[in-house]
Each structure stands twice: as C-alpha cells, then as structure tokens.
C-alpha cells in the first residue's frame with residue numbers, strides 16, 4: 001500500500017471517526033450474497049461495544065436482539081440487491097456487548113463501491129435515552145388521562161369560567177347526557193346561587209396565584225335542577241401556556257345525608273346514654289375513665305366529671321378487687337364480653353350490688369380500652385332472695401299441704417312408672433318411708449284400678465293434659481282410704497311428667513253417704529206427701545211424686561218422661577183466660593203464690609180442681625225448671641158449692657118468710673078491709689032496724705033512708721071490688737084469667753072511661769083532662785081489662801091528689817104501639833117505694849092510721865093485666881109533685897066477628913057499675 005493510499009485511508013478513518021454518529025459501510029454482490037462489512041467507526045464501537053474485528057468475526061448475529069432482528073443481515077442484503085430501493089430508515093433493538101438493550105436509529109443510503117458491488121452507508125444513532133423519555137411521557141399522559149377518565153371525582157377544566165373539559169364523573173354529577181352538554185358552558189350555571197359569593201372569592205384568589213386552593217364544600221346544581229353537595233378542590237394549570245382552572249368536585253350528598261342520620265343517631269344515643277339507668281363508662285387503654293353517663297350520679301352519687309380521669313377500680317369493694325381485675329385481664333386477652341357481679345362504693349360510703357358488662361375495644365388488634373356498662377342489681381338481688389325464700393316456702397307448702405303430691409313419669413308401656421318426687425303427706429298417708437315410696441309406682445297402692453282403667457286414665461291425661469278420678473288407696477298396713485286424684489301433665493326440658501294431687505275424701509264420702517240417706521228420707525217424704533210434687537219445665541215433667549203421677553193419670557215416671565204436658569192435661573174452659581196470665585206471671589217472676597187452677601185430664605176428661613204453688617228450681621242444669629206443688633181442691637170446691645147453694649136456699653127461705661110475713665100482713669089488712677064495709681053495712685042495718693023498731697017505717701025520712709041505703713051500697717061495692725080483685729089475682733096466679741081480645745078503637749075506650757069518671761070527682765075539685773094525638777086507633781085488646789086498668793090508675797090518682805089538683809089522661813099513637821099515661825099532681829111516691837108498688841100486697845103507707853083505704857092489690861093486678869096484653873107499665877114520680885103511670889101496649893089485630901055495638905052499649909051501662917065498684921074507696 002502506497003503512502004497516498006495510506007494517507008487517504010487514514011484520512012478516511014479520521015473522517016469517519018470524527019463524526020458524532022455511528023457509521024458503518026457494508027456491501028454485497030450478486031455472486032456472493034454474504035454481507036461484507038467495509039467500515040465501522042469508533043462511534044459504532046462505542047454504541048455497540050463491538051470493534052470491527054469482532055463484527056467481522058461474529059457477523060451481525062450477536063448484535064440483534066430478537067430472531068426477527070437477527071435476519072437484519074438478510075434484510076440489508078435484500079435492500080442492497082434491490083435496485084429500486086435507495087434509502088432505508090429504521091430503528092433497531094440491539095444488545096450491546098455489555099448486555100444492555102439499546103435502541104438505534106439507522107439511516108441507510110446506497111453507495112457504489114469501487115469493485116462495482118453495491119454498498120451502503122449507515123448512519124446510526126443511539127436513541128435509547130430519547131426513546132425511554134418519550135415512552136415515559138406517553139405513559140404519563142395515558143396515566144393522567146385514565147386517572148381523569150376513571151376518577152370517581154368530577155373533574156372540570158375551565159378557562160375563565162367556560163368549561164373546556166369535563167370527565168365522565170363530572171357528566172354524571174351534573175346529570176348531563178354527554179361531555180358535549182357541558183363543554184363551552186359557563187361553570188357558574190352549575191353553581192347553587194347561595195354559593196355564588198363563595199365562588200367569586202375563590203375566583204379572585206385563583207387569579208392571584210398558581211397554588212391550589214383549600215378544599216371547600218359547595219353546592220352544585222345539576223342540569224335537572226337537583227342540588228348536589230360537593231367537596232371542591234381547585235388549582236390553576238397552564239394549557240398551551242394559557243392559565244386554566246382545574247376543579248375536582250366530589251359528590252358528598254350521600255355523606256351529608258349519612259352525616260345527618262348519624263348526627264341524629266348520635267343525639268339519640270347520647271340521650272339514651274345520658275338518660276339510661278345503666279351506668280355506662282368508657283375507659284382508655286390505660287384504664288382511665290374518659291366518658292361516664294350522668295346516671296352514675298343517681299346510682300352512686302358521683303357526677304360524670306368526678307369520674308372522668310379516674311380509674312374505675314377505686315370504686316370496687318376491696319374484697320372483690322382481685323377478682324374484677326382478673327376478669328378484666330381475661331376479657332382483654334380473650335377479646336370477649338365479660339359479665340361480673342361486684343359491689344361498688346357509693347359517694348356516701350355505702351356499697352351497691354352491680355352487674356358489670358365489660359366490652360374490650362380494639363382497633364386492628366390494638367387494645368383501645370373498655371366500655372363498661374353496669375346495672376344496679378341491689379333490687380334484683382333482693383328479688384332473687386325473695387324467690388329463694390318463696391321456693392323454700394313452696395317446698396314447705398309441698399310437704400305441708402294436706403294433699404298427697406306425686407311426680408312421676410310414664411313407663412315404656414305408657415303406664416305410670418316410678419316416682420320422681422313425693423311429698424311428706426303422701427308418705428304419711430300411705431305409711432311408707434320416702435325411700436320406699438320412691439321405689440314404687442302408683443299401681444301398687446291402687447288395687448282396684450285395673451290395667452284397662454289405668455290405660456284410659458293415661459290416655460285421657462295424654463290427650464287433654466289433665467284428668468280426675470276417684471280411687472281407693474291401700475296403705476302399707478292394709479287399710480283403705482278413698483281419694484280423689486287430680487293429675488296434670490307437666491313438661492320440663494322436653495320431658496313429660498305427671499303431677500298427681502291426691503286428696504283424702506273419707507269425710508266427703510261420709511257426708512255423701514249421709515246426704516244420700518237424707519236424700520232417701522226426703523224422697524220417701526215427698527213420695528208419701530198427699531200433694532202432687534213436680535219438677536217441670538213449661539213443656540215437660542222432669543220429676544213427679546206418686547201423688548203427682550196419680551193426678552195426671554200416669555202410672556210411672558218412665559211413662560211421664562218425654563211426654564208433653566199439653567198431651568196430659570189441658571186448661572178447663574173456665575180457667576183458659578187465667579191460665580195464660582198465670583203462665584206469664586211465672587215466666588216473669590219465676591214463682592207462683594197459691595193459685596187455683598182447673599184442668600181437664602185428657603185421658604179420661606176428669607176435671608182437676610187444684611191449687612198450685614211454684615218456684616224456680618235448679619234441676620240437673622235445666623235452666624227453666626220449676627218446683628210445682630199441687631193440691632186437690634175438688635172437696636173444697638164441693639164445700640164451696642154447698643155453701644153457695646145453702647146461701648141460695650136460706651135466701652129463698654128468707655124470701656118465703658118474707659112472703660109469709662107479707663101474706664100475714666095482707667090477711668090482717670084484708671080482714672080489716674073486709675070487716676070495715678061489713679061493719680058499716682051491719683051498723684047501718686042496725687040503725688035501720690032501730691028506726692023500724694022505734695018508729696013507723698013511714699016516719700023514716702026518705703032522704704035519710706036513701707043515705708043509709710047508699711052507704712050500704714057503697715060498702716057492698718067495696719066488698720065486691722075487694723073480692724073481685726082477690727079472685728082475679730088468684731086467677732092470674734093460677735093462670736085462669738083469659739084475655740078476651742077484640743079489635744076496637746083504643747082511643748075511644750080510654751076517652752069514654754075517662755069521661756065517665758069525671759062526674760065522680762066533680763065535688764073533689766080535681767080536674768080530669770083527657771088528650772090524644774090521634775082520633776082513632778083500632779087494635780086488639782080486652783076492653784074490660786083495659787077499663788079495669790084505667791079505673792084503677794085514675795082512682796089511685798084521685799085518692800092521692802088533694803083538691804085543686806089535676807089528673808091528665810093521655811093517649812099517644814106510636815104506630816106499632818100506643819102509650820097511655822095517667823098523670824096527677826098529687827103527693828107522689830118516693831123513689832124507694834116506686835120499686836115496690838107493683839108487687840102484690842104492697843101498700844106504701846102501712847101505718848094503721850092510714851089516711852086512704854086500699855088493699856095494696858090494685859097495682860099488682862094492673863101490672864098483670866098490662867103484661868097479659870104483652871105491654872109494660874112504669875112509674876115516674878117525685879114526692880110532693882105528682883106521679884105518672886105509663887103503659888105501653890103493642891099494636892096488633894085479631895081475627896074476629898063483627899063488632900057488637902049493642903054489646904058496647906050494654907057495656908056502657910055496665911061501666912057505671914064498674915066505676916062505682918072501682919071508686920068505692922073514694923068518699
């Protein structure tokens with residue numbers, strides 16, 4: 001090699017080594033595809049750690065990192081041989097000789113080689129450092145982006161209040177549908193108005209400095225108008241050199257509401273703890289009281305303030321201090337709640353029993369202290385004591401009650417098994433020792449209870465939980481005691497026991513027997529009573545004694561049972577009305593005082609006259625039962641009947657007596673009446689005889705003679721009248737007086753007889769006035785009888801009327817009847833007497849010094865004659881003012897022959913005679 005050549009070589013070497021980048025030249029020929037390294041400068045040695053010799057020796061292989069990279073040699077060869085390619089820019093990973101990974105950037109350009117081969121020059125730069133920085137920046141950017149995107153806090157960036165960025169949490173917080181809703185909007189739009197002032201203040205601060213602002217609470221307004229509580233941090237950040245605000249907002253609405261709830265709960269809890277009766281204290285890890293409820297004062301007398309800062313141990317009774325401390329140590333170690341009882345000293349020096357519940361507090365296994373909750377159990381201890389005493393009392397009772405008590409279980413066959421407990425009285429009564437009895441069972445001293453009985457007792461006990469029966473216990477010495485056993489099923493800890501209480505009922509049995517005897521006695525008594533005794537409801541007989549059954553015509557109680565009362569007896573017609581009343585009375589008052597009743601026995605229609613008493617009676621739980629006692633009162637009835645007929649008879653007898661008396665009186669009267677005219681006639685005859693004896697008959701003055709003869713005639717009339725009346729009365733009594741009915745003019749007959757009387761009374765200065773409302777009334781009547789009636793009435797009127805008076809005779813036509821009245825203005829008849837005057841033999845004035853004559857037979861005859869005409873007669877009178885006799889005669893006609901006018905005329909003649917007779921009383 002010449003010096004030029006060397007120099008040029010050196011220059012080239014100097015040149016390539018002097019450039020700051022790595023430089024290598026390589027070539028390849030089509031003939032020999034292996035890559036030939038032509039130059040490798042110093043820089044390349046620094047970058048790769050390999051010298052040119054190393055490269056020539058090892059080739060590119062050791063240099064490249066991956067398999068793919070290892071094909072670089074091939075790749076470069078292809079590039080060199082491809083005539084279309086001139087440049088290549090690429091980055092490669094290599095491992096330098098010291099084992100470091102490096103990133104190289106290579107710019108390869110083709111260059112012609114002297115030997116005509118194609119070569120390439122590569123300028124290589126180590127970009128490892130730059131690459132890493134770039135990478136890191138990218139990662140940073142990504143990380144921050146992600147941080148913003150995924151931040152649960154809302155992040156806004158705003159420029160002078162205009163939002164330029166909002167992350168998804170911000171979109172959510174402000175209830176926007178997307179980021180676009182927010183960007184470009186004024187941040188203030190989303191601030192609650194009451195926070196404006198606060199925000200303006202902060203804005204001003206932000207303008208002034210770059211540092212971040214303190215975290216504050218604000219209220220945002222969402223796009224839907226909802227108020228959202230937020231905690232906001234803000235700072236300035238530059239974006240492209242422009243100052244922007246970065247705002248972090250955290251939704252604290254939930255926290256706020258929780259806070260509110262917690263605050264309330266805290267208030268409540270503190271109220272509870274402040275007011276609790278329990279003593280609650282909190283001690284720190286050193287055992288110093290940090291909190292105590294005010295209740296301490298009430299229970300122990302210390303205020304909370306006095307206790308805070310002390311150790312609770314100082315209150316504990318010295319006897320119990322060790323025990324308490326040990327318990328608390330254990331509690332602390334075992335992390336468990338511990339309950340202990342001890343005495344605490346009160347401020348006044350007394351001790352109180354308390355139950356302390358201690359709970360250790362831990363924060364991540366680190367002991368923080370205790371919560372002590374103590375309760376005053378002084379009272380409870382008292383109660384426990386009382387309970388113990390009461391238990392003792394019950395045990396005493398158990399052993400001292402007068403009943404035997406057994407507690408036992410059923411055996412495997414469901415029969416009473418061995419005893420678990422028996423009381424003292426059970427042992428005493430049966431004569432066994434407790435130990436003996438405990439080894440026995442109920443069956444052994446109940447010889448009369450068969451296995452079947454026992455089974456049914458057990459069955460009832462098991463199904464209903466209780467059972468009662470009577471039994472006879474055999475004692476150890478072989479005697480027997482009647483007992484009543486009451487058993488109940490008791491369950492203790494899922495096991496069933498039977499508790500039997502057995503009562504000695506010897507006395508009761510005794511009294512039952514006595515009762516039975518007495519009952520029998522009463523039964524006999526009732527059966528032999530002569531009264532009917534029933535127990536009955538309204539419808540049925542529940543019980544009847546023998547007499548009762550006899551009344552009802554029933555042979556036995558069996559026959560009576562079930563029969564309706566109404567099928568046995570029914571109320572008598574006389575009693576029907578009162579029967580309902582009696583039943584209603586019993587229903588209302590539930591008793592019946594002696595009441596007479598009358599029934600008909602349905603079986604034989606016999607009348608039952610009875611007297612009944614009843615009262616409500618509780619019989620066999622029938623609530624409408626009555627005890628009824630009845631007595632046969634038919635004898636009494638008969639006696640009453642007899643009494644009544646006796647009364648009747650004696651009344652009749654009295655009447656007869658009375659009648660007899662009247663008759664006697666009448667006859668006394670009538671004899672007087674008869675004697676008077678006879679006396680007169682007799683004395684007149686004597687007078688006439690005297691005159692005839694003493695003087696010549698011719699000397700007898702004719703007027704005197706006439707007067708004596710008239711007197712005799714009148715007295716004969718009186719006798720005739722009397723005798724006529726007597727005869728007619730007798731005829732009427734015996735029914736022999738007949739009516740001689742003919743159709744005549746009644747008006748005419750009455751008028752005629754009235755007028756014919758007129759002359760008789762002229763000298764008495766009594767007016768007689770006849771009046772009629774009709775001229776003629778033809779009807780059937782007996783003229784003679786009517787005339788007798790009228791003469792009688794008119795003569796009475798004349799008799800009892802003083803001179804100057806008036807007598808009215810009226811006849812009045814009533815179509816179907818005629819009314820004939822005779823009225824006077826005389827002395828009248830007293831009301832009392834009016835009732836009597838129509839009776840036979842009655843004279844109103846009975847005195848012997850009678851002013852007026854009469855037999856008292858006239859009116860009774862008149863009445864009979866009127867009644868024979870089917871008429872009626874009545875009287876109206878006032879004493880001192882006059883009387884009126886009113887006759888009412890029915891109007892009818894009879895079939896008859898022609899009216900005999902001749903006879904009428906004859907009778908007119910006879911009238912004068914009649915009047916003489918009827919008026920013979922009147923002088």
Ligand code: ADP
Nearest residue numbers: 796797800837843844845854855856857858859
């Ligand atoms: P006698 O036949 O004695 O008159 P009567 O039967 O006619 O009897 O009358 C009975 C009694 O009734 C008389 O005694 C008299 O006392 C009373 N009597 C009858 N008519 C009248 C009358 N018009 N005024 C007052 N008393 C009368």
